[in-house]
Amino acid sequence: MTTATPAVSTPREGELNGQTVVVIGGSAGIGLATARRARAEGASVILTGRNPERLRQAALALDAQRSAAFDANDPAALQSFFRNLPAPIDHVMVTAGAPHYGPLLEMPLEEARRLLTERLSLALAVAHGATGKVRPAGSLVFMSGTGARSRAGVGIVSIVAAALPALIASLAIELAPIRVNLIAAGFVDTPLSASLLGDELDNHLDELRATLPIRRVVGPADVAALAIHLMSNTALTGATYDIDGGQQLVS
Numbered sequence: 330m331t332t333a334t335p336a337v338s339t340p341r342e343g344e345l346n347g348q349t350v351v352v353i354g355g356s357a358g359i360g361l362a363t364a365r366r367a368r369a370e371g372a373s374v375i376l377t378g379r380n381p382e383r384l385r386q387a388a389l390a391l392d393a394q395r396s397a398a399f400d401a402n403d404p405a406a407l408q409s410f411f412r413n414l415p416a417p418i419d420h421v422m423v424t425a426g427a428p429h430y431g432p433l434l435e436m437p438l439e440e441a442r443r444l445l446t447e448r449l450s451l452a453l454a455v456a457h458g459a460t461g462k463v464r465p466a467g468s469l470v471f472m473s474g475t476g477a478r479s480r481a482g483v484g485i486v487s488i489v490a491a492a493l494p495a496l497i498a499s500l501a502i503e504l505a506p507i508r509v510n511l512i513a514a515g516f517v518d519t520p521l522s523a524s525l526l527g528d529e530l531d532n533h534l535d536e537l538r539a540t541l542p543i544r545r546v547v548g549p550a551d552v553a554a555l556a557i558h559l560m561s562n563t564a565l566t567g568a569t570y571d572i573d574g575g576q577q578l579v580s
Contacts, residue, residue, distance in 0.1 A: 343371025344561040349394065349418040351375045353401050353455065354425030356384040358519035359472065362549035363422050363556045364391055370557055375418070377401065377410065377425075401425035402447055404454055411458030419467040420560040421459055423451065433484050444485045449496055456500050459507070468508040468560050471497060475513045475573045494569040501567030508566035510559045515573025518546045542575035 350367040354360040356378030364374045364387070373394040378384035381398040388396040397413075399406040402425070433441060452471055459469055473493045474486065493511055501509040516522060516537060523530050537546050555572050559565055571577070 343369065344557055345419070346371030348372045348420065348560075349375065350560065351377070351414070351418055351421045353377045353421065353423045355422075356380060356387040358424065358521055359514070359517060359549045359552045359556075360422065360424035361387055362553035363424070364393070366550070366553040366557050367420075367560075368392070370561075372419070375414070379425075402451055404450075407451075407454050408458055411462060414462050416462045417464045417467075418462055419464050420470065421455060421463065421468075422470045422556055422560075423455055424472050425451065436484070441485065445488060448489045449492060452493065452496055452500070456504060456509070460504070463507050465506045466563060468510065468566075469500070469504070470556050470559050471509075471511050473511055473513045473569070475515045475571050475577055497569065498567045505566070508559075508563070510565055510567070511569040512552060512555055512559070513569050513571045513573075514552055515547060515571075515576035517552055518548050537574070537576070540579050542578060545574070547572060547574045 345367055348371070350364070350372045352360045352364045352367075352374060355364045355374070355376035357380075360376075360378075364376055367374050368391050374391055376384060376388050376391070376393050376396045378387070378396075378398060379400050384396050384398050387393070397410050399410060401407055401423070436444075455469060455471075463469070471493065473490050475490075490513070494513075497509050497511040516533070518534065526533055534546055538544060551574075552572055555570060559570065
């Protein structure tokens with residue numbers, strides 16, 4: 330009689346096993362979820378954020394390789410961060426920055442000029458800093474939105490959402506073979522979204538659950554899963570990937 334040999338389960342090798350992922354804006358929300366998913370896929374993570382205490386807690390929770398507290402929109406601080414990074418790294422995810430809504434002509438001109446250039450300048454600054462640090466097979470992943478792109482009257486955020494895909498496509502050519510991609514998210518249930526909506530949050534979440542084709546609200550983990558896919562799939566570059574649960578289909 331032959332005795333069957335018990336099956337031995339082999340641990341799954343992660344999509345990013347042995348790689349290093351930098352998350353700029355990695356102490357909360359989508360950035361933190363991406364860092365968490367990267368760790369689960371076998372990567373080491375380096376986190377940045379503006380809030381030192383929140384960043385410290387995130388770094389401890391994820392056993393981050395290192396962390397740095399600074400404002401990513403400060404060019405000098407950002408370039409100093411990249412200069413001090415141990416090379417090489419594999420991927421950079423940028424989630425830093427909050428959207429600004431409101432009529433353009435009601436905004437002071439200097440503030441409008443700053444907000445118009447801030448997100449685009451951040452992407453360019455990250456591209457400059459990443460040169461010589463990111464491996465040739467690595468990637469940069471940036472964030473934008475879908476909702477503002479499809480309707481007027483939301484000011485600066487709609488202009489930036491329209492401009493970023495062109496910038497990302499140009500960077501993908503100039504930084505090749507490093508890959509550059511853009512995630513355009515609809516509403517995502519994050520602390521930032523909660524702070525923007527205030528008392529209207531619960532009503533908005535209920536409306537989304539009732540109307541979105543996926544019948545649930547998109548969360549940070551959903552966006553993180555897409556980000557990790559863009560990092561690991563070496564055939565993807567220069568494109569914008571929408572993730573909104575079908576929100577554009579019913580808006």
